[in-house]
Amino acid sequence: GESVGLHLPTLSVQEGDNSIINCAYSNSASDYFIWYKQESGKGPQFIIDIRSNMDKRQGQRVTVLLNKTVKHLSLQIAATQPGDSAVYFCAENMSNDYKLSFGAGTTVTVRA
Amino acid sequence: DTAVSQTPKYLVTQMGNDKSIKCEQNLGHDTMYWYKQDSKKFLKIMFSYNNKELIINETVPNRFSPKSPDKAHLNLHINSLELGDSAVYFCASSHDLTSGRTNEQYFGPGTRLTVT
Numbered sequence: 626g627e628s629v630g631l632h633l634p635t636l637s638v639q640e641g642d643n644s645i646i647n648c649a650y651s652n653s654a655s656d657y658f659i660w661y662k663q664e665s666g667k668g669p670q671f672i673i674d675i676r677s678n679m680d681k682r683q684g685q686r687v688t689v690l691l692n693k694t695v696k697h698l699s700l701q702i703a704a705t706q707p708g709d710s711a712v713y714f715c716a717e718n719m720s721n722d723y724k725l726s727f728g729a730g731t732t733v734t735v736r737a
Numbered sequence: 738d739t740a741v742s743q744t745p746k747y748l749v750t751q752m753g754n755d756k757s758i759k760c761e762q763n764l765g766h767d768t769m770y771w772y773k774q775d776s777k778k779f780l781k782i783m784f785s786y787n788n789k790e791l792i793i794n795e796t797v798p799n800r801f802s803p804k805s806p807d808k809a810h811l812n813l814h815i816n817s818l819e820l821g822d823s824a825v826y827f828c829a830s831s832h833d834l835t836s837g838r839t840n841e842q843y844f845g846p847g848t849r850l851t852v853t
Binding site: 657659661663666667668669670671674676712714718720721722723724725727729730732 | 741768770777778779780781782785787792793827829831834839840841842843844845846847
């Protein structure tokens with residue numbers, strides 16, 4: 626399943642499929658990006674980050690892709706599991722700036 | 738062993754009351770934050786303290802006053818509560834950004850404030 630375009634608020638994915646969550650960021654001066662996962666009733670949890678000198682970074686079952694030309698960030702989740710159901714946020718940041726700017730969030734629902 | 742903790746988790750109160758939310762982190766971080774998350778899940782920064790000094794103060798009503806007694810604690814006091822203050826408030830912390838560190842922030846579990 627994939628959220629296409631600038632941003633879709635919801636994404637429904639079949640268990641076992643790969644998920645792609647997209648995010649468009651606004652500030653061309655941003656050079657650090659984070660993906661957070663927020664489960665129901667909990668705080669946002671760090672998943673993976675990427676600096677602007679990279680275009681791809683992999684973690685455990687997750688990959689973040691950064692396209693600075695079009696100011697686009699994506700999070701790919703391999704073999705989506707029921708525990709991946711949550712709201713996912715992208716956040717952008719400039720060096721030496723304490724302020725993180727969060728995107729609107731995408732709610733991912735995993736179908737059994 | 739919770740890294741960032743907040744109390745209380747739920748807070749129900751009437752309009753006009755004054756209430757406080759407490760936050761503590763045991764990560765050794767120098768910087769702490771308060772965020773407000775509305776019903777549409779949008780996260781908005783309110784305040785940030787670095788080494789007990791206020792460094793971010795967004796457009797927030799002056800009924801909201803943060804207090805940092807030390808680097809490990811950042812409390813939020815709200816006077817004269819209004820219906821529109823109902824939201825989930827998150828505390829977060831990060832390292833100081835000097836020495837090239839990234840702004841990776843760790844969040845607490847949140848405090849759901851309901852004003853009736």
